[in-house]
Amino acid sequence: MAEPLRIALAGLGTVGAGVIRLIEANATLIARRAGRPIVIAAIGARDRTKDRGVDISAYAWEDDMTVMAAREDVDVVVELIGGADGPALALARNTIAQGKALVTANKAMIAHHGLELAEAAEAAKVALKFEAAVAGGIPVIKGLREGAAANEIERVYGILNGTCNYILSAMEDTGRDFAEVLAEAQAKGYAEADPAFDIEGTDAAHKLSILAAIAFGSRIDFAAVETAGIARILAADIAQADALGYVIRLIGIAETDGAEEDKSGNTPRLFQRVQPHLVPFDHPLAHVDGATNAVVAEGNYSGRLLFQGAGAGGGPTASAVVADLIDIARGDIGAPFSVPVAELEALAPANSGHRQGRAYIRLTVADRPGVLAEIAAAMRDAGVSIESLIQKGRAEAEGEVLLAIVTHEGPESAGTEALRLLEGSPSLTAPPLVMHILGD
Amino acid sequence: MAEPLRIALAGLGTVGAGVIRLIEANATLIARRAGRPIVIAAIGARDRTKDRGVDISAYAWEDDMTVMAAREDVDVVVELIGGADGPALALARNTIAQGKALVTANKAMIAHHGLELAEAAEAAKVALKFEAAVAGGIPVIKGLREGAAANEIERVYGILNGTCNYILSAMEDTGRDFAEVLAEAQAKGYAEADPAFDIEGTDAAHKLSILAAIAFGSRIDFAAVETAGIARILAADIAQADALGYVIRLIGIAETDGAEEDKSGNTPRLFQRVQPHLVPFDHPLAHVDGATNAVVAEGNYSGRLLFQGAGAGGGPTASAVVADLIDIARGDIGAPFSVPVAELEALAPANSGHRQGRAYIRLTVADRPGVLAEIAAAMRDAGVSIESLIQKGRAEAEGEVLLAIVTHEGPESAGTEALRLLEGSPSLTAPPLVMHILGD
Numbered sequence: 001m002a003e004p005l006r007i008a009l010a011g012l013g014t015v016g017a018g019v020i021r022l023i024e025a026n027a028t029l030i031a032r033r034a035g036r037p038i039v040i041a042a043i044g045a046r047d048r049t050k051d052r053g054v055d056i057s058a059y060a061w062e063d064d065m066t067v068m069a070a071r072e073d074v075d076v077v078v079e080l081i082g083g084a085d086g087p088a089l090a091l092a093r094n095t096i097a098q099g100k101a102l103v104t105a106n107k108a109m110i111a112h113h114g115l116e117l118a119e120a121a122e123a124a125k126v127a128l129k130f131e132a133a134v135a136g137g138i139p140v141i142k143g144l145r146e147g148a149a150a151n152e153i154e155r156v157y158g159i160l161n162g163t164c165n166y167i168l169s170a171m172e173d174t175g176r177d178f179a180e181v182l183a184e185a186q187a188k189g190y191a192e193a194d195p196a197f198d199i200e201g202t203d204a205a206h207k208l209s210i211l212a213a214i215a216f217g218s219r220i221d222f223a224a225v226e227t228a229g230i231a232r233i234l235a236a237d238i239a240q241a242d243a244l245g246y247v248i249r250l251i252g253i254a255e256t257d258g259a260e261e262d263k264s265g266n267t268p269r270l271f272q273r274v275q276p277h278l279v280p281f282d283h284p285l286a287h288v289d290g291a292t293n294a295v296v297a298e299g300n301y302s303g304r305l306l307f308q309g310a311g312a313g314g315g316p317t318a319s320a321v322v323a324d325l326i327d328i329a330r331g332d333i334g335a336p337f338s339v340p341v342a343e344l345e346a347l348a349p350a351n352s353g354h355r356q357g358r359a360y361i362r363l364t365v366a367d368r369p370g371v372l373a374e375i376a377a378a379m380r381d382a383g384v385s386i387e388s389l390i391q392k393g394r395a396e397a398e399g400e401v402l403l404a405i406v407t408h409e410g411p412e413s414a415g416t417e418a419l420r421l422l423e424g425s426p427s428l429t430a431p432p433l434v435m436h437i438l439g440d
Numbered sequence: 441m442a443e444p445l446r447i448a449l450a451g452l453g454t455v456g457a458g459v460i461r462l463i464e465a466n467a468t469l470i471a472r473r474a475g476r477p478i479v480i481a482a483i484g485a486r487d488r489t490k491d492r493g494v495d496i497s498a499y500a501w502e503d504d505m506t507v508m509a510a511r512e513d514v515d516v517v518v519e520l521i522g523g524a525d526g527p528a529l530a531l532a533r534n535t536i537a538q539g540k541a542l543v544t545a546n547k548a549m550i551a552h553h554g555l556e557l558a559e560a561a562e563a564a565k566v567a568l569k570f571e572a573a574v575a576g577g578i579p580v581i582k583g584l585r586e587g588a589a590a591n592e593i594e595r596v597y598g599i600l601n602g603t604c605n606y607i608l609s610a611m612e613d614t615g616r617d618f619a620e621v622l623a624e625a626q627a628k629g630y631a632e633a634d635p636a637f638d639i640e641g642t643d644a645a646h647k648l649s650i651l652a653a654i655a656f657g658s659r660i661d662f663a664a665v666e667t668a669g670i671a672r673i674l675a676a677d678i679a680q681a682d683a684l685g686y687v688i689r690l691i692g693i694a695e696t697d698g699a700e701e702d703k704s705g706n707t708p709r710l711f712q713r714v715q716p717h718l719v720p721f722d723h724p725l726a727h728v729d730g731a732t733n734a735v736v737a738e739g740n741y742s743g744r745l746l747f748q749g750a751g752a753g754g755g756p757t758a759s760a761v762v763a764d765l766i767d768i769a770r771g772d773i774g775a776p777f778s779v780p781v782a783e784l785e786a787l788a789p790a791n792s793g794h795r796q797g798r799a800y801i802r803l804t805v806a807d808r809p810g811v812l813a814e815i816a817a818a819m820r821d822a823g824v825s826i827e828s829l830i831q832k833g834r835a836e837a838e839g840e841v842l843l844a845i846v847t848h849e850g851p852e853s854a855g856t857e858a859l860r861l862l863e864g865s866p867s868l869t870a871p872p873l874v875m876h877i878l879g880d
Contacts, residue, residue: 022741026592032657032779033589131587137742139587146586147571147579149473150762152466217472284748287727294746301462302577302759306734308724308746319742322590334770339472 002036005329007103008068009059010091011080012045015105015132017052018314019078019321020059030322034329038322041073069095076101076127076328078321084108096120096128101333103324105132105317111206111222114213115344118336128336129324134207135160135293137316138309139323144214144297145338151299153215157253157438160207160274162291162311163198164230164250166190168238168276169289172247177235190291200229201250201274208252208274214338215297216256217345218270224349225252225272232433233276237362240390240404246278246360247286251438253277257350269350278360278437284308285438353413358387358437361415363403363422364430367393371427375403382418385410400429406437442476445769447543448508449499450531451520452485455545455572457492458754459518459761460499470762474769478762481513509535516541516567516768518761524548536560536568541773543764545572545757551646551662554653555784558776568776569764574647575600575733577756578749579763584654584737585778591739593655597693597878598735599728600647600714602751603638604670604690606630608678608716609729612687617675630731640669641690641714648692648714654778655737656696657785658710664789665692665712672873673716677802680830680844686718686800687726691878693717697790709790718800718877724748725878793853798827798877801855803843803862804870807833811867815843822858825850840869846877 009016023030023038031037044062062068065087069077077095079102081088088109095102096117104110110117110130121128131141135158144156159165163185170181182199185191197203205225213220230250241248256268279286284306288294293311298304310316337344365371372391379386385408392402407415419432449456463470463478471477484502502508505527509517517535519542521528528549535542536557544550550557550570561568571581575598584596599605603625610621622639625631637643645665653660670690681688696708719726724746728734733751738744750756777784805811812831819826825848832842847855859872 018741022590026590026740029592029657030590032783035775137739138745139583142582142587143579143747146767147582147763148759149766150462150466150470150759152469217469284727287724299577299759300466301458301755301762303750303753303756305578306746306748307583308748310743313743315741316743319588319590319739322741323587326589327586330774332772335475343472 004037004039005034005075005325006039006041006073007076007078007325008042008062008071008074009040009078009080010044010065010068011082012043012052012056013080014314015317015321016045016080017054018318019080020054020056022318022322030326034326036329038325038329042068042071044068066090066094069098069100074100076103076325079104079106082106084112089113092117093120096124096126099124099126101127101328103129103321103328105130105321107133107203107206107210111209111220114210114220114336115341119341121336122340125333127328127333129327130210130336131324132317132320134210135295136309136311136313137319138293138295138307138311139320140211140295140307141214143305143307144211148297148299148302148305149338151302154298154300155253155255156211156215156295156297157251158295159249159285159288159293160204160252160311161198161250162293163191163195164204165288166291168230168248168250171233171235171238175235175239178231178233199231201227204250204252204274208254208272211295212254212270212272213344215254216270216347217339217343218347219344221270221272221349224270225274226352228275230276236392236394236402237433241278241360244388244406245281246437247281248276248435249279249285249288251275251277251279251285256347257354268347270347271350271352271355273352276435278435280438283438353411353416355412356409357412357439358409359407359412359415360435360437361405361407362433363405363428365401365403365427366429367399367401374425374427375422378418378421382421383410383414384418444477444479445474445515445765446479446481446513447516447518447765448482448502448511448514449480449518449520450484450505450508451522452483452492452496453520454754455757455761456485456520457494458758459520460494460496462758462762470766474766476769478765478769482508482511484508506530506534509538509540514540516543516765519544519546522546524552529553532557533560536564536566539564539566541567541768543569543761543768545570545761547573547643547646547650551649551660554650554660554776555781559781561776562780565773567768567773569767571764572757572760574650575735576749576751576753577759578733578735578747578751579760580651580735580747581654583745583747584651588737588739588742588745589778591742593737593739595693595695595738596651596655596735597691599689599725599733600644600692600751601638601690602731602733603631603635604644605728606731607639608670608688608690611673611675611678615675615679618671618673639671641667644690644692644714648694648712651735652694652710652712653784655694656710656787657779657783658787659784661710661712661787661789664710665714666792668715670716676832676834676842677873681718681800684828684846685721686877687721688716688875689719689725689728691715691717691719691725696787697794708787710787711790711792711795713792716875718875720878723878793851793856795852796849797852797879798849799847799852799855800875800877801845801847802873803845803868805841805843805867806869807839807841814865814867815862818858818861822861823850823854824858
């Protein structure tokens with residue numbers, strides 16, 4: 001059997017401890033499949049003494065993680081520190097500069113610095129792999145980069161944040177409101193003490209921007225992801241959606257506007273959005289509950305491919321990290337984003353107002369005569385065609401009613417215009433909530 | 441850009457025509473992702489003049505497909521002839537003997553001769569790839585071989601035959617019986633004129649045996665797959681299952697019995713079965729309708745991974761074929777079954793009688809006093825614990841009733857024993873049907 005692949009592990013949180021456990025438990029089969037053993041040469045983390053539930057006494061410890069890459073007995077650095085910048089980025093740059101491969105689970109770092117790192121890795125002819133950065137244990141980067149490689153991808157979308165999906169599923173099951181369910185999720189460890197990163201959609205947006213780059217051969221453009229979170233969803237929205245045949249899921253979606261490159265300078269534009277959507281009961285994503293993640297890629301030959309599994313957790317994420325290591329042990333270097341960075345296109349963001357679709361608009365309005373007429377007039381004037389409208393009193397807020405409107409297919413700009421017309425109206429007692437309906 | 445990868449295409453049915461279309465339509469992006477163009481150097485099929493809806497005049501024609509591999513302008517042969525033996529196998533052997541890579545969609549050939557071909561390919565250091573042989577366009581071979589490579593796989597199972605799933609879904613939707621739905625499926629092109637291969641489970645068993653070899657690192661053992669088809673399922677079974685909270689799906693399932701290799705000579709045994717199963721409504725496979733395929737792999741770290749998509753058809757299958765070609769163009773040779781053939785274990789078949797589980801047993805019995813008592817006694821004597829029993833008259837067969845029994849968790853051997861006790865009883869007017877319930 002060939003020489004072992006020697007790794008250094010930086011960061012020993014849940015995932016780092018999971019990687020140690022996995023490499024120890026599955027050592028024999030990993031060696032068989034990789035063609036050579038994968039061994040841990042060095043580890044490091046902020047705190048050496050913390051109890052991680054795993055015996056680390058056998059491994060060389062590095063207090064200064066950034067020098068790990070310089071060790072002669074290390075072939076690959078596994079970065080599990082986290083954070084877009086700081087020590088994670090320093091270690092990543094240093095590793096590649098030393099001509100060594102990097103495996104990371106760090107979506108924020110890849111979303112912000114992935115192109116720079118990939119360019120450096122390509123120049124150094126070393127692997128840069130980040131399967132664990134998107135959708136935990138699900139091999140979706142590989143699925144897009146290799147499995148669907150023959151296809152022009154028309155759309156990629158999915159459930160990319162387990163915390164949000166756990167909360168939305170629990171709201172669905174219990175009929176309770178967001179704040180209550182969030183508190184419970186925090187108590188159970190399904191949500192962080194500071195949940196902003198998850199519930200505001202930032203984490204899903206990081207992942208979406210990475211998927212989009214691979215799917216469309218475009219430069220990562222995290223800043224262009226239109227992002228909205230789930231904090232404003234009411235139990236009443238979930239009940240309305242259910243009555244109409246939908247569940248609510250935080251969906252990240254990316255697509256190009258279909259324009260062909262032509263002589264008059266037209267180029268395709270890239271649309272990226274993370275937002276709670278209404279998902280029809282008969283769509284596979286409607287059955288994705290709890291902390292599960294799922295990604296759909298629609299290829300022009302493959303049709304709809306669905307990848308589903310655990311989106312987080314030490315075991316699943318470690319599974320993705322070690323899959324990358326096995327690929328490297330097998331000799332796969334490859335372009336991190338499927339094509340070389342120099343060939344990725346800089347796609348301009350698409351104007352979402354040009355999109356066609358159906359939407360759910362929930363208005364919180366004063367319970368008095370004339371309000372409905374005012375709203376109906378605004379919808380008419382903006383050209384929004386209403387498919388259904390449900391008015392519902394709120395027991396918990398006297399004098400206030402909820403209007404849940406589902407629009408017919410139409411330009412998104414019309415809905416935006418209708419809400420602009422209603423802006424500042426004393427009839428609206430709270431800001432409206434718009435959720436798009438996931439189309440076929 | 442590097443030299444093109446030159447392929448020969450043998451067999452120009454739906455999939456072959458799909459590969460030509462795909463390679464032409466997506467040429468630019470394929471070249472970008474593969475790092476070099478993929479070009480068709482030669483084609484061949486039984487009949488040169490047949491209209492395939494695709495212009496083949498630009499390609500060199502080979503009447504004798506088996507000599508394709510000898511052409512100096514061919515790097516890879518794509519075998520799409522079909523059939524376990526005959527010209528497909530001759531071409532495959534010849535290609536590898538010439539030191540050239542082989543890509544095939546031929547599940548029968550891989551199930552029967554995959555080990556021989558893989559051994560030859562390993563010796564010749566050429567690629568042998570067959571993503572398209574299992575589950576059409578879904579990259580599930582790659583998902584198991586690479587994406588889940590870090591895991592000990594505990595169980596792999598799924599919906600592997602689109603024709604059966606189409607028929608079962610249609611029976612569900614329409615309440616009609618098997619024969620009627622099959623005839624319609626044939627008229628629509630969803631089932632072959634001779635459907636035996638699909639509806640008897642052979643096709644699914646081919647695919648399952650390939651998946652099992654990769655998942656468990658075991659030698660392919662197609663002959664050991666316990667196989668039952670869907671032809672005996674009645675509309676009444678589907679209605680009963682529905683009332684109990686299940687759908688019926690043809691499921692291929694493979695698992696090891698969990699035994700550890702030890703000094704007393706114990707080795708794990710491999711269980712492989714293709715059979716209609718009752719699938720609980722809340723299981724992801726219960727929502728897989730129509731001709732869709734789906735595969736679940738349960739890894740000891742990844743947890744449950746689901747891969748879903750189109751299981752057949754020219755476009756999706758071509759997508760899988762060309763994904764293999766792109767892998768080859770990128771330089772991936774790798775062991776076809778994840779580990780070298782010499783290291784695959786010859787696992788003995790597990791005795792299904794030792795399995796624990798719940799089952800649905802449908803008996804067609806004479807409508808007269810004492811029959812129920814006889815059956816209940818047989819179940820008691822065999823140690824079968826009954827969870828529920830529904831007796832239902834049959835309008836279409838006077839004097840006959842159906843008994844649908846769902847058992848508690850127990851050894852499969854008990855159910856088999858109960859049916860043995862009832863064998864030859866004049867109370868049974870038709871052979872019983874047993875379907876296992878898919879467990880968590």
